[in-house]
Amino acid sequence: MGYEDLLVVMLFVTFSFVLVCQIIRNEKHILSFLWIGVMIVCILAALVVFAVLKEGPLFSCGQRLYVDAFSVYHLAILMIVFLMSSIYANNYFQEEIDSGIFNIKVARRFGTLWFVSLAAMMLVLISNDLGIMWVGMETTTLVTAFLICPYRKKKALEAMWKYLIVCSVGIALAFMGTIIIAASAHKLFSSSTDMFLWTHLHRFGYLLNPGLVKLGFLFIIVGYGTKVGLAPMHTWLPDAHSQAPTPVSAVFSGFMLNTALYCILRYVLLVDTALGSTTFTHGLLIFFGLASILIAASFIPYQHDLKRVLAYSSVEHLGIITLGFGLGALGAVAALFHMFNHSVCKTLTFFCAGRIGRIYKTFDMNTIRGAIHVSPLWGAGLLACALALIGVVPFALFMSELLVVRAAISSGAWIPLGLFLAGITIVFAGVLHHVTELVWGNPQVQLENLYRTSFIEKGMIIVSLGVLIILGLWMPMSFKVVLEHAAQFMN
Amino acid sequence: MSLLFFGLGLLIVSGIVSLFTSRYHRLSIIAGCSGTVVGCLMGLIPAINVLGGKEYMPVHFNWNMIYGSFSVGLDGLSAFFLLIILSVSLLAAIFGSRYLYQYVHEKKLGVSWFFFNILVFSMALVVIAQDSILFLIAWEIMSLSSFFLVTFDNKKEEVKKAGYIYFLATHLSTVFLLIFFLLLDHFTGSLQFTGTLPHLNLSLSNTNLLFLFGFIGFGIKAGFVPFHIWLPEAHPAAPSNVSAVMSGVMIKTGIYGLIRVLMLLGTPMIWWAWLIIIVGFLSGVLGVLFAIAQHDLKRLLAYHSVENIGIILLGMGLGLLGICYQSSSLMLLGFLGCLLHILNHAVFKSLLFLGAGSVLHATGVKEINRLGGLIKQMPITAAVFLIGAVAISGLPPLNGFISEFLIYLGAFKGTAGQNAEIILPALIIIIGLTTIGGLAALCFTKVVGCVFLGQSRSSEARAASETGYLMLLPMIILAGGCFVISLCSHQIIKWVVPIVTQITGLETKLALDITHNTADILSLVVWIFACFIGIVLVISFLRKSLIEKQEVDDLPTWGCGYKVSSPRFQYTASSFAQPLIKFFGVILRKQKHLEYQGVDLFPKKTSFKTHTKDVFMSAIYYPLFKSIKKVLSGFLWLQYGRIHLYVLYVALTIIGLLIWYIGLS
Amino acid sequence: MIHWYSIFSLVSAMICAPFLKGVIARTKAILSGRMGASVFQPYFDLWRIFQKKSVYSKTTSWIFKTGPVIYFVTILIALFFLPLGNLPAILQFQGDFIVLIYLLGLGRFFMVIAALDTGSSFEGMGASREVFFAFFAEIILFLCFITLSLLTKVLSLAEIHFILSDGLWLNTGVVLFLVVVALFVVFLIENSRIPFDDPNTHLELTMIHEVMILDHSGPELGLILYASQLKVWIFGLILLGIAVPFDPQVGVFNVVVVMAGMILLSLIVGVIESVTARLKLFKISQFLIGAMTISMLALILALGGR
Amino acid sequence: MVHLLEVIFVLVMLNNQMLLSSSRLVYCIKLVAFQGVILSLIPIILAHQGITLHVLCFATIVFVLKGIIFPKLLLRALRVADVKREVEPIIGFTSSALLGILILGLSFWISSKYTNIETAINFLTLPTALYTILVGLFLIICRKKALMQVVGYLVLENGIYIFGVALLKEIPLLIEIGVLLDIFVAIFVMGIATYHISQEFETTDVDQLNTLRG
Secondary structure (H helix, E strand, C coil): CCHHHHHHHHHHHHHHHHHHHHHCCCHHHHHHHHHHHHHHHHHHHHHHHHHHHHHCCEEECCCCEEECHHHHHHHHHHHHHHHHHHHHHHHHCHHHHHHCCCCHHHHHHHHHHHHHHHHHHHHHHHECEHHHHHHHHHHHHHHHHHHHCCCCCHHHHHHHHHHHHHHHHHHHHHHHHHHHHHHCCCCCCCCHHHHCEHHHHHHCHHHCCHHHHHHHHHHHHHHHHHHHCCCCCCCHHHHHHHHCCHHHHHHHHHHHHHHHHHHHHHHHHHHHHHHCCCHHHHHHHHHHHHHHHHHHHHHHHHCCEHHHHHHHHHHHHHHHHHHHHCCHHHHHHHHHHHHHHHHHHHHHHHHHHHHHHHHHCCCECCCCCCHHHHCHHHHHHHHHHHHHHCCCCCCHHHHHHHHHHHHHHHCCCHHHHHHHHHHHHHHHHHHHHHHHHHHCCCCCCCCCCCCCCCHHHHHHHHHHHHHHHHHHHCCCHHHHHHHHHHHHCCC | CHHHHHHHHHHHHHHHHHHHCCCCHHHHHHHHHHHHHHHHHHHHHHHHHHHCCCCCCCEEEEEECCCCEEEECCCHHHHHHHHHHHHHHHHHHHHHHHHHHHHCCCCCHHHHHHHHHHHHHHHHHHHHECEHHHHHHHHHHHHHHHHHHHHHHCCCHHHHHHHHHHHHHHHHHHHHHHHHHHHHHHHHCCCECCCCCCHHHCCHHHHHHHHHHHHHHHHHHHCCCCCCCHHHHHHHHCCHHHHHHHHHHHHHHHHHHHHHHHHHHCCCCHHHHHHHHHHHHHHHHHHHHHHHHCCEHHHHHHHHHHHHHHHHHHHHHHHHHHHHCCCHHHHHHHHHHHHHHHHHHHHHHHHHHHHHHHHHHHHCCCEHHHCCCHHHHCHHHHHHHHHHHHHHCCCCCCHHHHHHHHHHHHHHHHHHCCCHHHHHHHHHHHHHHHHHHHHHHHHHHHHHHHHHCCCCCCHHHHHCCCCCHHHHHHHHHHHHHHHHHHHCHHHHHHHHHHHHHHHHCCCHHHHHHHHHHHHHHHHHHHHHHHHHHHHHHHHHHHHHHHHHHCCCEEECCCCCCCCCCCHHHCCCHHHHHHHHHHHCCCCCCEEEEEEECCECCCECCEEEEEEECCHHHHHHHHHHHHHHHHHHHCCHHHHCCCHHHHHHHHHHHHHHHHHHHHHHC | CECHHHHHHHHHHHHHHHHHHHHHHHHHHHHCCCCCCCCCHHHHHHHHHHHCCCEEECCCCHHHHHHHHHHHHHHHHHHCCCCECCECCCECCCCHHHHHHHHHHHHHHHHHHHHHHCCCHHHHHHHHHHHHHHHHHHHHHHHHHHHHHHHHCCCCHHHHHHHCCHHHHHHHHHHHHHHHHHHHHHHHHHCCCCCCCCCCCCCCCCCCHHHHCCCCCHHHHHHHHHHHHHHHHHHHHHHHHHHCCCCCCCHHHHHHHHHHHHHHHHHHHHHHHHHCCCCCHHHHHHHHHHHHHHHHHHHHHHHHHC | CHHHHHHHHHHHHHHHHHHHHCCEHHHHHHHHHHHHHHHHHHHHHHCCCCCCHHHHHHHHHHHHHHHHHHHHHHHHHHHHHCCCCECCECCCHHHHHHHHHHHHHHHHHHHHHCCCCCCCCCCCHHHHHHHHHHHHHHHHHHECEHHHHHHHHHHHHHHHHHHHHHHCCCCCHHHHHHHHHHHHHHHHHHHHHHHHHHHHHCCCEHHHCCCCCC
């Protein structure tokens, strides 16, 4: 069997794990199965990644599935984030298990949704058919909706409802866009199937009807943009992130947003080839990117809930990435690099925040004080991650933001540059203030870390921070090559 | 050169070792401290070699950074700063090994040693980095490590605040520098930081733009007025050995950067010189004025750093004037004064901070008004602190005077010279220096008088005792330095001149002539100092012998008829400074807090205290930040919690885009 | 360069300085219709005080004892820079007056901390005022020297004195006059004379310099008194060097002129002291600001003149 | 058979208008059901090369889902969740009807601008689709009831559906089924969510869900 089949196998295996979840009888075992299963999928995905990097793009299922450097880059990030989250989830639900909320029924549902959402995101990444891609996106929305509230809580329900409605509306608009784009090609292909195949559209991009393509892209960027959390469609994001269980928020911030962005970028390429110029798409990308950065900047200083802060910072970072893609070739490299850094870092941040929240029994930043004295590991971790998030040397995010600035300068985009710097400076001030407030100081109440930290978790934190630091100071040739391969795609 | 790298490597390694052994206090202290000491010593050798005239090839490591390269070099300027950095850090480390020990039970000292070593390492890297990106990284690491050192005692609220302000300020400086470097790269296509550019492709406006960015970026770090507000917050918060390094050395990296910028941009505009002189004047005068108004010893010293940065800037401005008007003597004297004062300030300011540290260590009090009479319990500390005080007031026969004298000389040459344009700036420089000198003397008479002399004003001060030799030794060395630099100044400038020529591009021959001329003058000055010290010794000997003839009886101070004198009769620091503060009331907004419960049969307890806010903080920065927050808070209604609105945003966005698109086509 | 033979001027200064004090005292006495002590009284006083034994407060430390010595020595060294008539200074180089002013500053520094060493509120008060007013005096001095260096294009006190010929007076008389006025104010304040300060009273709350030395006694007091007499001499010389244009040809005559000038100066001081009263304390700073404006004016005129 | 298509489009528009102005939930749901039914006719009408099997089963699927199952689901949710069956508008019925006319005008204006879209079928397609979409959005925005928002979502989907079938005569079956499946799940999930909400908040008035702010 060739690499092509790997794609199918990967999907199939992931789905099959859903069934496995149904037969396990113990919630703890389900939790541990989560990361074992994800580990297995990881291995398959790794094979795919290497295959693509070695032999170039792969097709499968009669061209319905397609992976190239760009998509495997995303795939890799997806797997990393999911693996980390699964490992973390293993310990995180201890408390609920003990208190019996997280019973076998909930656990099964959780496992099912977990694997389905993984599969759906994979489907989005590897599908060549724009329709299927849309189906995948919608599926992630519906599935993750329940991940937000595994057990019924008022606020969680509220968040879930908002998430459900806003995102469904957005995704619906995205489908509108998909149809229009497909329609723009309906002179070219006899069979309607081909109209939806990205590769076909890309090959004959220059023949597409520009008017339709532009119109379609408007719907696409608003539609999928809702899922990315681009302002002003970001409104669901802070609610969902703050209410979801921490592993889920980690997956949300860490990758689900990027998946949506991935879809937009696929279309960006089509539109650019159709119009023969990048001004239209890049203009929109820059606009939405900046909007997100500034909105996030103006909200962060006023947050009281730790996880909300992180959510808004996700809005900001996705904005930065979008902006980067809007800034041309160098920007694309920067954006991809930033995407990786942000996913890893944000996932970690959510982990630390989650555990600290557990210790203090709240995420309210007015009550959390002196976290580093209560739990040195998680406190220090939170501090480090926050510093990384606001772009402090020696973490890699500084480097990628530097690259964005460089791209802005080299493309002479002075006004975006100014707004961008203003935005990230305000975010810097805000986040730094919040974090120093809660990490340092005197813990009023006497608390101790109830749930032990497994060695895997410690390792996870140290290793991933280490990776971020190393990438900040030193760029391995191989990684650089991968980045440039992936960035090739954008032009 | 490799010696330097080994030294730096050792710093890192020992830091890490001390971090991981922090469970065993003594071990981690020994590891950290000894590592720093040895590492600094190793690093000092090449620096001294370079100053001695040895040349090193720049080293380029095959280290793959994104668009950056790991290339370092050691030219005269770098070596000069390296010398200062390493030697001061070394002494501070020795001091710290004893000083930090008081925290041994509530803190993990390994952490602070780790960051201390990182700080030293990064400062060294900053001055030897040749690639902009590398420089930026080193710069940020420096800020980060010092940030963690400042927040060493992070359970205290004010320390948290200080750390926050400090890191915010330093990050802003980084943002400016980032733009500076990337613009430089954009305009000239080179990320090379040292040396001069081929700026034929650099238009006038671009040069000015670059200069402004560089000036602000480095100015924030160096603490120019009005960017100085972080110093008085951060220095008091940090442990004393750290504040010594930060104030004595770290802020100088800002000056280093500024000098590099000037070298990069080639021939300066005249308005640069003017800007630098005026900022220098303001920093100097306002710095010392604010210092006088402080009651907190370390805060006061922090403001004095601002003042000395001002003096350094005045020298630099003079030198720039010289370059602008091709007056070689001004160039030389200006930059000589500038560089020499950098060295001097490093010496006496770290001395003073260490002194303050040992006072703090002995008494646990930073309030000047609650100290006093310490000269009896801590004679050596008092003596060295006095030396530092005389030096920083720029009084003969100590090193502070020498550098100021050079700048004076240059400025007077300017006034006496032919060129009419120079006279006005030269005047500003002279008047600035005079004002600063007078006020500094005033301030330090206050400090010495109220901290070490008279009677103890509090039980803590009464209980104090002399600190251990590990803390005294560095201070004694530094105090010796004050004398040595002053008495060998005519030699030292000969070593500094090559750096000046490197900065100004003055041809060596001319430079040497002026140097000889200056050296002769300095040798006369030194001769005077020698006489002075000699005669003082002789006369005090005579006095002693005169006294010995007749017996001496000691009584309480003549209280003009009051029989019982208590420490509370003494003049306090605030009352000592009161006339001046009143005189400069415009800038020094003194606030009085009087708690007066009134009088019935017997007067009740009444308390009165004053403190002086930093007018920049209260008049510029707070309102600014407030208004920004106000603007931002205007957006909050967006996220009002109503899903209808959220969907409405989506709908409006798409409709808006559709209509925009119609407008497009 | 160093002119050893000018040691003479140093010696003469050390001999004649107390005499001036005597002259001032005598003038005041006569003007107030008394006989007054002999003009040589100060010598006897000094001798007496040096014989006396010292009393040290328990509060004080070695600073208290060293302060006067350093004060005295700074004054002594300052004399090195002063030419006497056309006798060059012992030691002259570019910017020597900077060293001179800063030496005086050093002396003041130690006097002040010596005063603070006693821990007495009186001395503290005096010290505070001393530094405050000295701050102005220094600025005025520097302004004057800038003006002079502008006019004469030389940077050493002695050279300035030599170049200031009657010719220069004829050209820029106004400027020089203003400078002289400013310097005279400095002369008064630095030597703590009326109308700024009164050297004869100790225990008034408005005293400045004199109250600082309240606790000093014996040899220390002697040193201080002697130093302040020398200080009168120093500022007198500076003043005269500018006010009286010598011509460098005739040697001995100059010296005589200077001596005469000094005596005249002390007569003037005596007269002033007996006809004016001391200023209110807060008036002093205004007065000093006035002097500063005068020197500023001189500077501006000089700038315009070139 | 173009005129027939036009008839259908006009029906849809009227249907939307009634949705805007009707006050009872059950009635709204029925209206949506009716809309689904007429929409299921479009592919048959548009089938040029004869009515193939593909077209037929596609039409039936649409009919079954949009016409029967979704309404059933909604009604069931209504039964379990809601006691009060009023729509509870934020903007009153008459005014929303007026707004509906405005929206109609807007959508005609916009689509008149997009001339470069050669809608081979009919000049009414684009306006209708756009109008339906906007009405859907309007319903979501201006109705308090959770279920009403679901209805709005359905209308929105219908609009897109019109657009799809009218624009590219046949959408690949796989995609269409996927899409319908997704919508099905969506309705399902939303139904469940409504149920939970009604249990927790004792109402399905989503205006009460406003605790998460800032």
